[in-house]
Amino acid sequence: MNWLLKQVHTNLAVSRTANADLFDKVGVLLLHKGQPITEGIRDLLENREVFIWERKEDENRSSNVVKAFPKDVYVKLVGSLWSIYHEAKLISQEQIEHTINLVETIIKQLRPINVYLNLNLVRLDVEQFKHHDYGTFAHSLNVAILATLTARRLRYSEKKLRHLTLGALLHDLGKLNIPKEVLNKPGTLTAKELLLMKQHPQFGADMLKNSRVLPSVLETVVKHHERWNGTGYPCGYKKDDIHLDAQIVAVTDVFEALTADRPYRKGLPPYYALEMIIAGAGKGYNPTVVKAFRESLILYPENAVVTLNTGEIGVVAAVPVQMPTRPLIRLLRDNKGRFLNKAQYVDLMQDLTRFIGRVEFNLPM
Ligand SMILES: [Fe+2]
Structure with a gap:
């Protein structure tokens, strides 16, 4: 988008106020929005060309064009995830096949590499989000979108990409087995609650035992809280003992969680969350993954x-x-x-x- 000067034909009535900032043809401000129109100002403006600034799409830009993830597709995806999994206990192959269809939709939407995902707008805007417990599913979808963008930056093949996106969508499945009072608890968790919470990667893997997902998908579910320097859980694995898919999901999961509004706290601004992730490169996170994430994430689209x-x-x-x-x-x-x-x-x-x-x-x- 560009900002362009557009000529307007003003019909100025004395005693009213200007309803926009008015400029001459080279962009010099003539009258502020809200300023009263006196007889003198009216006479002055009536004898000259008057312009306003207007935002215009630039149709000639192509390689740098940023596409926003479509809101209607996003809402449908969260709704589908909710209907597939909200009462899930043991996941069937049929449920996985439905999810693979969602993976195809996500990958199709992310084909042009420059995709801007507004993480919070949808959560706040959409009525269904208030009526259903869509939080976990919106989180999983955000994590999956960001992970897919990062993996593409790392030149994943189309086949590997599909498995990564599926693993990312399923990474927090085990949280469905954690009571909501613990998940949304405003204060600090007790030692017992924390222990339960830390079991959700394994709960997720247990839920998938009747389905035929690839080992890499299971690794993403089980190891997305492991950390590059061995400080994660449940096993304290390090570096290459953690599948690259799980390393990617670790980064996008933390970023998403930091920026999300919770019932008990407001989300951090995305720039701040990203700086925290960058600070963790080489410590909690694989630096190559952090670099790819940073390069794929569009926080501030050009011309926003x-x-x-x-x-x-x-x-x-x-x-x-x-x-x-x-x-x-x-x-x-x-x-x-x-x-x-x-x-x-x-x-x-x-x-x-x-x-x-x-x-x-x-x-x-
Ligand atoms: Fe998790």
């Missing part, structure tokens, strides 16, 4: 409108590959909401006092 912690509003002008949490921002409005006359840039790599508070206008989902 963002609000900074200072209250300033700007457009993402460029995203550094090495540090995608700190893009270059072209400021549009100052911290009082006034349109800026001259192009001003903030490089978040240099200016560490500013950061992105929220993405103001997300790409259409």
Whole structure:
């Protein structure tokens, strides 16, 4: 998307206020939105060409085009996962086959590599999410989407990719056997509850014993809480003793969990969660996986409108590959909401006092 000046034919009535920021043809601000229209201003504006800024899709861009994961497909996928698994005990081969159809849908949606997934918008927006306990399934879908994007960056073959996506969708299956009071407990878990919670990878594997999933899928389920440096659970495996699929899911699982709102706490901003993951490279996480995850994750799509912690509003002008949490921002409005006359840039790599508070206008989902 680009911002373009579009000519408007103003019909200005004295005593009213301007309903948009008005500019001349080179983009110099003539009148602020909300400013009263006096006789003098009306006479001045009536004799000149007046423009407003408008966002326009740029149809010529192709390789850098970012596609948003479609909201309707996302909602259907979560609904399907819920209906396949919400009362599951022992998983049948038929349930796995239904899930493989969902895997195909996910992979098809992720074919253009640049896919932006807004993790929280769907959870907050969609009515069904409030009526059903969709939380675990939305988590699994988010983890699977992010893991698939990471694995593609690691040049997984199509066949291996399908097994990874399936494992990621099933990774927390064992949590269906944990009481909701423990899963959503606001405070610290007791030693007994923690022990139970740490059994969910094994519970998941037990639930899959009647189905014919590949060993790699089982490894993802059993080992997604193992850590690169051996500090994970249930067995404390290290490095190559953990299947690469499980190493990928470990990273996307933690990122998703950190950014998700829980009944007892608000999710962390995605940039902060990503910086935590980057800090864990070579410690809890395989550095190669972290690099691929960082490169595949689109936190701030180019041209997204963002609000900074200072209250300033700007457009993402460029995203550094090495540090995608700190893009270059072209400021549009100052911290009082006034349109800026001259192009001003903030490089978040240099200016560490500013950061992105929220993405103001997300790409259409
Ligand atoms: Fe888990």
